[in-house]
Amino acid sequence: NINSKSLTLKNIKFINSKGTAITSKGCDLTIINCTFENNGGERKYDSIEQLYYVSGCEFGAINAQKGKFTLINSTFSNNLGDDCYSVSASNCDVYFENDTFTNHKFEQMSGRDIIVGLENAKSQLINCTFKDNTVDAIYTDSYSKIKNCLFENNRQAVISFGYLEETNSNVTLDILNSTFKNNNGFSGNEWLLDKKYPLNPPHK
Numbered sequence: 289n290i291n292s293k294s295l296t297l298k299n300i301k302f303i304n305s306k307g308t309a310i311t312s313k314g315c316d317l318t319i320i321n322c323t324f325e326n327n328g329g330e331r332k333y334d335s336i337e338q339l340y341y342v343s344g345c346e347f348g349a350i351n352a353q354k355g356k357f358t359l360i361n362s363t364f365s366n367n368l369g370d371d372c373y374s375v376s377a378s379n380c381d382v383y384f385e386n387d388t389f390t391n392h393k394f395e396q397m398s399g400r401d402i403i404v405g406l407e408n409a410k411s412q413l414i415n416c417t418f419k420d421n422t423v424d425a426i427y428t429d430s431y432s433k434i435k436n437c438l439f440e441n442n443r444q445a446v447i448s449f450g451y452l453e454e455t456n457s458n459v460t461l462d463i464l465n466s467t468f469k470n471n472n473g474f475s476g477n478e479w480l481l482d483k484k485y486p487l488n489p490p491h492k
Contacts, residue, residue, distance in 0.1 A: 296320065302327055302349065309349050309367075316356040324349040328368035348374035352382075357409075359384045364403070365391045373405030373427070382411035392421040402427045402448075413437055424448050428459060435464040442471045 294316040302309040305327040310317075328348030348367030350359075357380045364387070367374040374392060389403050401423040404413075412433045418425040422443040426432070429449060439446045446468060449459045 294318075297322055301325070308351050311351045312353065312355065312357075314354040315352075317352055318356075318358040319350075319360070319362055321361045323362065324364045324367055326366050328374070350374075351376045352378070352380055354379045356381045357383070359387055361386045363388045363390075365389075367392065368401070374401070374403045376405045376407075377409045377411070378405075378407040380409045382406060382409045383414075384412065384416055385414045386416070387413075388417045388419070389421065389425070390417070390419045392423050406430065406432060418442060418446070428461070431460045431462075433462040433464070434466055435462075437466040438469070439467065439471055440469040446471050 292315055295312070296318040297310075298320045299322065301323040303323070303325045307328070309324055309327040310319075349364055351373075357377050359375075359382075364374060374389075384404075392401075392403050402425075403418065403421060403423060404426045406426070406428040408430055409428075410431050411428065413426075413435070415436045416434075417438045417440075419438065419440045419442070421441075424445045425439060425442055426434075426447045427449060428447070432447075434447070447461065447463075449461075
């Protein structure tokens with residue numbers, strides 16, 4: 289856990305952590321050129337329900353609360369949370385650039401897992417890649433700018449909103465110069481799911 293007012297992490301690999309790799313509360317957190325792989329809870333199988341589930345932690349790689357959260361040139365693969373987010377940001381100003389999220393494959397998982405969860409977090413995602421995932425790529429309940437990003441070969445919703453906070457109607461998406469290729473969400477819609485809130489159409 290991080291309790292300082294600001295922290296910058298560079299050139300670090302977080303691999304096979306049995307729990308959330310980084311938790312920060314009220315910290316201005318900057319992460320540059322880091323790798324997150326196979327972090328989070330333990331994958332188990334429920335023979336009665338015949339479903340896989342994750343036990344041991346709610347978030348897979350990062351849980352950032354309050355403050356500023358900057359993520360640059362970092363890669364994420366197969367980070368498991370307990371029916372929640374691999375990367376979580378709540379009540380933060382969020383800036384992601386040149387980050388890659390691949391191979392989050394939670395086949396037959398109970399519930400719905402999400403790679404990047406943004407709750408009450410004004411966010412910008414620039415030049416980011418979401419590829420070859422079988423869980424939701426992004427959940428947002430507020431303003432998100434998504435620019436020059438690639439979403440390819442994802443098998444759940446690419447950008448979703450509304451099903452975690454049914455009463456929230458303040459979602460605005462600004463999607464610019466991004467590519468959506470060979471994605472297949474629950475509804476067959478490549479870029480959004482669930483609620484219809486004020487948003488700008490995607491520009492490919």
